[in-house]
Amino acid sequence: MKILVIGSGGREHALVWKIAQSPRVEKVFAAPGNGGMGQLAECVAIQSKDISSLVDFAEKNQIDLTVVGPELPLTLGIVHEFEKRGLNIFGPSEKSSEIEGSKVFAKGLMEKYNIPTGEFKTFTDRERAIGYIQERGAPIVIKANGLAAGKGVIVAKELDTALKAVEDFLVKRVFGYAGREIVVEEYLEGEEASVFAFTDGEGILSTLPAQDHKPIYDGDQGPNTGGMGAYAPAPYLDDLMLKRIEEEILKPAIFCLAEEGRPYKGVLYAGLIIAEEGPKVLEFNCRFGDPETQAILPLLETDLVEIMIAVCEGRLHQINLQWSNRSAVCVVLASKGYPGSYEKGKVIQGLEEVQKMKDVSLFHAGTRTEDHKFFTHGGRVLGVTGVGVDLEEAIQNSYSAVEKIHFEGMVYRRDIGAKGLLTLSKLNG
Numbered sequence: 498m499k500i501l502v503i504g505s506g507g508r509e510h511a512l513v514w515k516i517a518q519s520p521r522v523e524k525v526f527a528a529p530g531n532g533g534m535g536q537l538a539e540c541v542a543i544q545s546k547d548i549s550s551l552v553d554f555a556e557k558n559q560i561d562l563t564v565v566g567p568e569l570p571l572t573l574g575i576v577h578e579f580e581k582r583g584l585n586i587f588g589p590s591e592k593s594s595e596i597e598g599s600k601v602f603a604k605g606l607m608e609k610y611n612i613p614t615g616e617f618k619t620f621t622d623r624e625r626a627i628g629y630i631q632e633r634g635a636p637i638v639i640k641a642n643g644l645a646a647g648k649g650v651i652v653a654k655e656l657d658t659a660l661k662a663v664e665d666f667l668v669k670r671v672f673g674y675a676g677r678e679i680v681v682e683e684y685l686e687g688e689e690a691s692v693f694a695f696t697d698g699e700g701i702l703s704t705l706p707a708q709d710h711k712p713i714y715d716g717d718q719g720p721n722t723g724g725m726g727a728y729a730p731a732p733y734l735d736d737l738m739l740k741r742i743e744e745e746i747l748k749p750a751i752f753c754l755a756e757e758g759r760p761y762k763g764v765l766y767a768g769l770i771i772a773e774e775g776p777k778v779l780e781f782n783c784r785f786g787d788p789e790t791q792a793i794l795p796l797l798e799t800d801l802v803e804i805m806i807a808v809c810e811g812r813l814h815q816i817n818l819q820w821s822n823r824s825a826v827c828v829v830l831a832s833k834g835y836p837g838s839y840e841k842g843k844v845i846q847g848l849e850e851v852q853k854m855k856d857v858s859l860f861h862a863g864t865r866t867e868d869h870k871f872f873t874h875g876g877r878v879l880g881v882t883g884v885g886v887d888l889e890e891a892i893q894n895s896y897s898a899v900e901k902i903h904f905e906g907m908v909y910r911r912d913i914g915a916k917g918l919l920t921l922s923k924l925n926g
């Protein structure tokens with residue numbers, strides 16, 4: 498089979514890496530791909546939002562399955578364009594990907610179908626939003642309705658931060674149309690978790706739970722990023738809690754989307770908070786998470802291509818997901834300044850040595866290659882995943898690889914997985 502993966506980040510490199518392991522796959526293409534994918538895939542210079550070029554490429558090259566990494570092409574309707582030409586594609590339609598593309602839609606859906614989530618109100622009017630925020634007080638969460646490249650959610654610990662977010666989103670329109678409407682939401686206390694579900698629109702198969710680390714600094718300090726690291730499985734989600742998440746959140750979400758005339762197929766990402774009273778949804782995304790995918794896929798033993806084809810053909814019930822009983826930790830190496838502005842073009846050293854290490858996988862994100870050298874080319878540059886018999890060993894494997902890599906201005910968190918170790922020590926008394 499010939500597979501095309503759309504996207505250019507660490508998540509897409511992990512997808513390419515896993516897909517290339519399938520005995521059914523003869524060739525993988527990545528569009529546009531990145532500096533590190535070249536060993537496994539042929540990178541094609543088509544941007545992920547250039548839907549008409551992507552569909553032409555897939556048709557001309559007789560691609561058997563296209564896998565969409567990022568949300569933007571999904572919300573732009575790429576699935577419909579491929580299916581119109583009789584091409585297989587893994588991902589939800591434009592209408593169903595609105596579950597990520599519009600926070601107002603997603604919250605309304607959860608309210609209508611009693612899917613547990615924080616209390617909220619939506620606003621287009623600055624004065625009304627400010628009045629509500631002052632009445633509720635901080636901490637409080639402000640979300641831009643539309644896609645904002647991971648920057649549209651402000652967790653305001655102070656009232657001033659919340660009011661500034663209203664000003665930025667509704668008045669200054671820093672995210673343009675995406676900030677025309679906002680959601681003001683209750684701040685929820687608890688451990689965060691990410692659970693993905695493969696779904697063909699009827700059944701679901703959920704993945705191992707993972708925990709992302711969004712803030713830039715250790716101890717969850719500083720501004721949110723796209724994710725500075727992740728580990729799986731998250732030990733505070735036992736089988737009972739996972740069952741609740743499936744029954745109270747994932748299955749109802751798939752059911753209600755179908756009820757609303759938006760049948761969903763692909764992978765549904767539930768960003769959750771495990772509150773005292775049970776799991777609640779922080780957000781739904783219409784795709785795999787980044788960097789959670791880089792921690793989850795190394796533990797997947799079932800052929801990912803088989804799963805994806807079963808999703809496309811509506812026969813997910815025939816798949817039995819198998820997982821390794823090991824743990825995985827992905828540490829993200831970023832450019833100094835990220836999530837704000839940063840410099841590019843710094844030479845990256847140490848990659849060859851890391852590639853030889855056992856139980857370590859290197860996933861490129863913002864890199865580019867020239868003359869057999871790698872250079873930084875983005876905010877999140879690399880993901881280094883270590884696998885081990887337990888979380889502790891996975892952390893050691895990951896960080897011993899990280900120590901071998903260097904580029905000017907390299908920043909990373911030193912506590913990825915530490916919350917999981919703390920939970921394990923509490924569970925073990």
Ligand code: GLY
Nearest residue numbers: 709724786787788
């Ligand atoms: N890790 C956060 C996201 O993928 O949205």
